[in-house]
Amino acid sequence: MILGVDLARRSKCGRSYAVVVLNETRGTVERFPSISRFRLIRMIKRLKPEIVATDNIYELGNDKGRGDGSLAEFLRELPSRTKLVQVTGGVRRQPLNRLAKRLRITFNRFNPLDEANACALLARDGVGDEVLFFRDKTQIKVSRARSLGKGGWSQKRYGRRVHAAVKERTEEIKDILRESGLKYELSVKKGFGGYVSAIFLVDAKRDDIHISSGRSGDVQVKVSPLERERIEFVQQRNPPRRRYIIVGIDPGTTTGVAILDLNGNLIELSSSRTRTPAELIETIAEAGRPLIVASDVKPVPSGVDKIKRAFNAILHEPQESLAVDIKIALTKSFEYRNDHERDALAAALDAYNSHKAKFKQIEKKTPPGVDVDEVKARVLRGSKIDAAISSLLTDKRVDKPVSDRVEEEKVDEKVVELRSDLKSAYERIDLLKKYIEELELKIRDKEMEIEDLRAEIRMILSHERQMALRSKELKRRDSEIKRLKRVIWELKEENKMLLSRIEHLKSVRKQEMRGERLPLKVIDSFNRNAIMRSMEEYGIRKGDILLFKDASGGGESTVRMLGEIGIKAVVYLGEMSHMAADAFIELGIPAFRADELSIKMSDEIAVVDAKLFEMKMEEWRKEYGLLMKKQRERWVEELVDQYRMERERENR
Incomplete structure (x- = not known):
């Protein structure tokens, strides 16, 4: 399955896309003139196509960052087995109309649906470069699932428990990676009683690691593939071409179908009363690529015309409906079970015989190393024999891999940039305000903590007076008092430093506001x-x-x-x-x-x-x-x- 995508419209509300869904197995084509970006992503996740093809990947998202609406965000949403292909090339760009002309694909470049269909057909034939966004490495981050809070009597004990849980989960992941035989690098940030966080860099793709993201108790695990610093392209490998075939069809209550190759050899001959049109299309698609779809009667029945349009094939219509004696003469060297198979076979043989002389001429003129069937197909679609051979030889030279990369062109939209700068300035102002508020909250928290410590000191002193006769207890209390005084002094120094920084920030902010x-x-x-x-x-x-x-x-x-x-x-x-x-x-x-x-x-x-x-x-x-x-x-x-x-x- 291949999805061809082209930008249909860009507005303040967002972008909409024209989409063509090409199902090669079933031989069906679905068209969607305009769907939103959200619906496009949802469609891709549901269908899981092999290829999403477009003529310009930056139509799928902007390249101004990695947030919502960006190309990077779109690439993250793609299923792991789905490839994004830019048919015009990323290593070496070529116009879409030139590529389509080379493969005899006609389209209206002002119609987004036509362009989407052309992209799908080109990608099907191996044209274009695959977009590479993720590296073959995966990051596993183990960290706390929640903040430790503002403090209190049990904060340190709770912090030890959380850090110990992070360390325990890190060790479990180590064991899983070792058992799987995966190489990795580990960096940890130690905390009181364990780890604050741990980051694994594993030399494997995300699909090869059997560890899932999630949260359990006080620990959360996030598994994500590592992204490349920049989007890269690699030439798409041409899929093996299916052979061209000639299809004869006798529609009706019992449908007969006969399939020949371009040398006149019979590939398949069958008939059925229960076969649906979709099943018939699937049967033909499995046999090869229909070049000619033929009928034994004139005018051609609508059922035969539908099959022809499904494969974009050439329609063969006899000058007049074939008589029974002609059908018998054409099919006398073949075995068939009923009249429906005979009529379908006669239609296919009549189509082959009408082009047989041209096929022989093509076989004589085609040099070694050039696909003869491809030359026949191009000639039947309107090319001269010499032009078709020359085109195939040129395609072989063009399809060689090229290592040079062309930097993507960027449009300088001054208004958008100015609005973005203004938005960034407001965000910086809000950030500084929030930072000042946080510092003020910290100061109040420290003052409350100091008052709590003073109250604790008074309580300890009162208790010590009552227990003065117990010298051992008295020494322990004296030691605690000294420790608390040291803590108070440290907190006061920290408070002074924070006040000084706040004043400095206020001064800087005033100067910034004044320009x-x-x-x-x-x-x-x-x-x-x-x-x-x-x-x-x-x-x-x-x-x-x-x-x-x-x-x-x-x-x-x-x-x-x-x-x-x-x-x-x-x-x-x-x-x-x-x-x-x-x-x-x-x-x-x-x-x-x-x-x-x-x-x-x-x-x-x-x-x-x-x-x-x-x-x-x-x-x-x-x-x-x-x-x-x-x-x-x-x-x-x-x-x-x-x-x-x-x-x-x-x-x-």
Whole structure:
């Protein structure tokens, strides 16, 4: 089963798609002029097709991230055995109309249903590149199922129990992976009494791991395949072509069917009173690809015409209905059980005989290594013999695998970007407000805890006065008092630090609201681990400005990871590698040295003068524009040179 999909309409409410469901086994075609993205995903999950084919995968979702409505989210929803194929190629793009013309498929390019049908037919014949999104590795994350709460008398005991449960479940998964013979890497985050979390990286696909996601008690397990950093393409392997056949049909209460190959050999001859049209289509599809569907009478019965349309075959209609003596003469060398089988066989033989001379001519002219039946099929569909042979030879050269990848073109929609930036700014403001509220709640909680500790101290002192005669107990109480005083001192110091940070955040926020300063997110070093750690601690989002304390160590892959996030700019200390600097230029991300800007930094918070930053950004945009202009000029010159070389080659 193959689903051909094409974008039908794009609106504020979402996208709708034209879908063609091609069932090769049953020989049926279903058409849906307009369905929503949600219904499309639900249809794919229900039908579980072998292939979902489209001419542009970015019509199935945007590439602006990995949230709802994105292409990545669509790929996650696909069944594990379903392949997504871009028939126009991802390794080397080709126009849909050119590919369809090569395989003699006609369609109206302004009709989404026609384009969806063309995509399905091309994918069926092995045209296009398969989309690769998941790696052959799986992540298993074991963690707490709930938060430990704000504290209390039993918090530490409860934390030990939860951490011990996480560790126990981690050991169980270790045993399962060892028994299955699967290799893995394990990283754990230790906690008091056990593990806070554990992450397995298993060298196997998700379907090969017999561990399911779920939650049990205080522990949750999440199993998910690892995604590639970027979508890749691999050439689809051409499926073995089914042989072309000639089908003769005698419809009626008893339906007779005769199937010949293109050499006139009988493949199947049968008749039945109980066979439904769907079963007849399935029988024919199992025998091969119908090139000609024939009838022994004129005009052709509607039942024969339906079979012809189901397979997009050529209809053979005799000049006049075949007489009984002609049918007997045609079928005298074959055995048949009844008149229905005789009539169906006579129709197929009459169709074969009408093209027999042309078939012999094709067999003589076709060189070794070229599919003779394919040449016959193309000639019957309107091609010249030499053109059909030349086309097949060209297809062999074109179908060779190509390793070069073409970067997907992206449309710069200024309005959408501005709205997205505004939304990101509001989200950052809300995030800072929530962060301040959380800090204030923590301060109140600490004050309540201090008061509880003071009350506990008073109770202990009162109790000690009553038990003064017991020296051993008195020493123990004195020790407890010292410990509690130390805790109080630590809490006071922490309270002072939090108050200082709050004041600093308020000052930074005021400057940001006045447009005087811009916040920078500080990262210790320019490498993947440091970036991932910062994303977990306080998040890195689209439009952020990052400050790297140490710019050495980063490479091209690290820069591309930042490009996928969509950061606004990078400020760095130290020396940055040439590969990283070139990658920033390639992705259009400004990278400034820290000494070029007026940066003020405190702990993990840094700010930059807004006017100076915008001035530097404007300078960078001008330089970047000149660079892009030079690259475009160079590209045009190369294109002109290539065109001239091709013209010279043609003139020769």
